[in-house]
Amino acid sequence: MGESRTELLAWLNDLLQVGYTKIEQCGTGAAHCQIIDSIYRDVPLSKVKFNAKHEYEYVANFKILQNSFDKHKIDNAIPVERLLKCKFQDNLEFLQWMKKFWDNYFPGGNYDATGRRGGKAGADTPVRGSTQKLATTTTKRPVAGAGPTKAVRSSVGARTTGEAAARSADPQRNSEIEAEYQKALQDMQNQVLEAKITVEQVEKEREFYFLKLREIEIYVQQQIETGKHPEETVLTNIANIMYKTEEGFEIPQGEGAEEETF
Structure with missing residues (x-):
């Protein structure tokens, strides 16, 4: 069983010098990027959005994390x-895996988390879907029967105007955010598709040349076994080349020629 929520938060805050209060805050991807950086010291933290508040920013952070996974051949989806x-259970399970990975590969020594991220804060990221406490201003209660003071009227008017402007700008801003998120998501999907196509092409090419070499191997073996050809020396040399291995390489025990790959 992995560490508890409290243990994980204590470890995370101590390692990264942040003030996370909820596991869900790891859903931005920023903390995971710096955990990997504490091991390899090569994650481009200047590109990580530590105060990410929008989903498209979260996606960008996870893209940086995926690039680091690929670079260091970390085999975990x-x-x-x-x-x-930013759901608790999903982020808890992934953070538990990250902690286990860190335990196995952290090189030790001091890690200047704040310096590595250029002094950027990393603890004031809001959790999506949560209700944030709004700051309130206490005003002096007016005398009964008296109208609102000039200062109060000005404050209310300014607040009303600001709220109206914010409401009118929200639809446009939301559309921009959605467009940026869709673009980032589409880019990631295109990269995955390109990688899949490349793997398929490499596998087809490998199989093509393997079959050709296998045919040559069978033919050479047959000719050597008959012993009726003056080219036997040549065929023997070809066979020796085909079975030659690099220094330190050993053919796996129990595998036949049919299972060999080139």
């Missing part, structure tokens, strides 16, 4: 679509 929803 990142459930981006689940994590960026």
Whole structure:
């Protein structure tokens, strides 16, 4: 069983010098990027959005994390679509895996988390879907029967005007955010598709040349076994080349020629 929520938060805050209060805050991807940086010291933290507040920013952070996974051949899938929803259970399970990975590969020594991220704060990221406490201003209660003071009227008027402007700007801003998120998501999907196509092409090419070499191998073996050809020396040399291995390489025990790959 992995560490508890309290243990994980204590470890995370101590390592990264942040003040996370909820596991769900890891859904931005920023903390995970710096955990990997504490191990390899090569994550481009200047590109990580530590105060990310929008989903498209979360996606960008996870893209940086995926690039680091690929670079260091970390064989574990990142459930981006689940994590960026900032749900407790999904983020708890992934953070438990990250802690286990860190325990195995952290090189030790001091890690200047704040310096590595250029002094950027990393603890005031709001959790999506949560209700933030609004600051309130206490005003002196007016005398009964008296109208609102000039200062109060000005404050109310300014606040009303600001709220109206914010409401009118929200639809446009939301549309921009949605467009940016869709573009980032489409870019990631295109990259995955390109990688899949490349792998398929490499596998087809490998199989093509393997079959050709296998045919040559069978033919050479047959000719050597008959012993009726003056080219036997040549065929023997070809066979020796085909079976030659690099220094330190050993053919796996129990595998036949049919299972060999080139």
